[in-house]
Amino acid sequence: MPTKKKPLFGLSDALKRQVASRRQDARTDPAEEEISLAAVRPSVQPVPARFIDPAKLPGVQEYLALRHTASALGATDPFFHVHEGIPAATTRIGGREFINFSNYNYLNLNGHPEVSASAKAAIDHYGTSASASRMVSGERPLHGQLERALADFLGTEDCVAMVSGHATNVTVIGHLFGKRDLILHDALAHNSVLQGALLSGAKRLSFPHNDWQALDNMLRTLRPSYERVLVVVEGLYSMDGDFPDLPRFAEIRERYKTFLLVDEAHSIGVMGATGRGIAEHFGLPRTCADFWMGTLSKTFSSCGGFIAGQGLIVDYLRHTAPGFLYSVGMSPPLAAASLTCVELLKREPERCRALRRAGRMFLELCKAEGLDTGGSAGLAIVPIIVGSSMGALTLSSRLFERGINVQPIFAPAVEERQARLRFFLCCEHTQAQLETTAKAIATALAG
Ligand SMILES: Cc1ncc(COP(=O)(O)O)c(C=O)c1O
Incomplete structure (x- = not known):
């Protein structure tokens, strides 16, 4: 009597067939490899210097030119600042205290005693690393609990x-879609969405923001020319601080x-009465979209997605998904920290209200100073559009001198005339800090 085979990781027959066909695609024919190597060997020609010089790699010269111009202008390098504590409404850089607008510690949970305690307990119990892929070598209870x-917090299965x-984003989009599919994303979609679309081989087009x-x-x-179509939007756009009319997109999906x-990287903990994101903001059911992506590095104060x-x-x-299957599981202390953040967020939704109050107040203060805040909804992100990369760099540098830490964004991340400073608010920003900052921006721009 034939023995019954153990099911492959508990997958259904349909899933097993899909996995098997993907493995088939990935195989290389050894005979083909032989032929191509043979074809290459005799034709080794001198290679032009520009193809072997690292300084000639695409983009390197432009990067050097920008650095040169910035240092000629005397602008302080706004990147890779070393924070000497937990960056929140304020931060310490080079022994000096700054009002801080350069991180995504939206609800000030990074450094919260309960979050740190749970991460420390996880280290004591499980160590600092998951050491390998969860599927291959097993997981810790914290992974499933998180x-x-x-899923319970968001209301998904x-x-x-x-x-x-x-x-x-890269692995999920790259894995689920293929060359007969179409991916349509907002023109301001995050780089991870673009990379995922490229990896998928699907036709990729953007629609205006x-x-x-x-x-x-x-x-x-x-639509008729493609098999599957994926539409990608973000809950809250990190460049502009505005959000899509999700009911319209959900209707188009139908x-x-x-x-x-x-992609709810910036909307979870920020939008909706209890921080559950853009679906809660609009009162939509979770079934209005297929994939709710989020990051653990912002509201959830650790690292992961x-x-x-x-x-x-x-x-x-x-x-x-290759990015899951062939990569290590989340480190136990990071999983523990995010799990505690979910619990805190459920217990203390007033943190979201305080954040939105700060966002609204800063937007109004900046508008009162006549600053260009673009389309910001005044939630947690307020851009100040300066209009040139150099202008943004100089303004950021001047504010730094005045004790305000804020990041410039310039081309190619945004169009040159849209170069800006991006202010990220957190729930502990005070009215005094926001007033000082709005005035300082106006003064620095005038000077
Ligand atoms: C919209 C969006 N999606 C995805 C990511 C990637 O998240 P992470 O930085 O946690 O890798 C970011 C990062 O800022 C983001 O803004």
């Missing part, structure tokens, strides 16, 4: 947590039968 807590927010009507028009003509991924959604797909990703 994923369950996030399941959730899988990975070691990086950026890698989560927040413009659901343009998306509708694109889908009207393009009408054109697309998938919808909402997650995808929450339908149980089947999350389970499929847990067993097959």
